[in-house]
Amino acid sequence: MNDLIRYFEENRGGLIHKWWHYFEIYDRHFARFRNRDLRLREFGVSHGGSLQMWKAYLGERAVIYGVDINPACKALEEDRIHIRIGDQGDRRFLRDLRKELPPLDIVIDDGGHTMDQQIATFEVFFPHVAPDGLYVCEDLHTSYRPKFGGGVRRRGTFIEYSKALIDALHGWHSRQPRKLSVTDFTRTTHSLHFYDSMLVIEKRPREAPVHVRSGTPRIPSRGQPPARPFLGRLLDRWVKLTGSL
């Protein structure tokens, strides 16, 4: 059992509302951030339970920043938990919010879950994640729910939007620069981790990828004559030079 599950099961704080399988994913990606100076911002406060959980799990040097549209959430502030009230679908609000803090180590979007909100929050806040930080978007199943603006392969859903991020990750390999080229996303993203209803994006500065080799070829390459062992190659050379064996 990981520490987040233990916390959740023994929770005496505010209500926490998450999908069960998320806890393994959080621990997998968040463990390396424990007990270090850290800023985490979560969109979607509700009863403040998840903010308290991050604070307990990440340790004394973590400061947690929540955002919610519901003004009542402001009352849930406590030591190392700060809450701002606003609409994550409003890009002007997001841009002002971004200016308030230096880059964040972890950003979690667990707010209203509509397509516009998820895309706006990603576009404004992803560039504001620290170079080795994480961006997490939760409840991606709303991309399949008409109530949230979703539908299978429907244009404009966050899932469709995030498929283009897979292309952007591969910018260096494109031979069609008008369609795909290297962007800031390519240079700053190490990996995209898709889970049921959750996307975790790990940032890390990247150079153009290089491929490398070691060891000896042991089977013929397709379309090439079989590789000859050293003595065989010496013999070939002798025959070539002298014209005889």
Ligand SMILES: C[S@@+](CC[C@H](N)C(=O)[O-])C[C@H]1O[C@@H](n2cnc3c(N)ncnc32)[C@H](O)[C@@H]1O
């Ligand atoms: C799923 S709950 C958050 C649950 C909480 N993170 C937890 O794990 O317990 C979603 C929250 O998002 C807030 N919300 C909905 N629309 C929003 C918006 N446009 N901007 C910011 N917050 C919003 C709701 O008020 C609600 O408190």
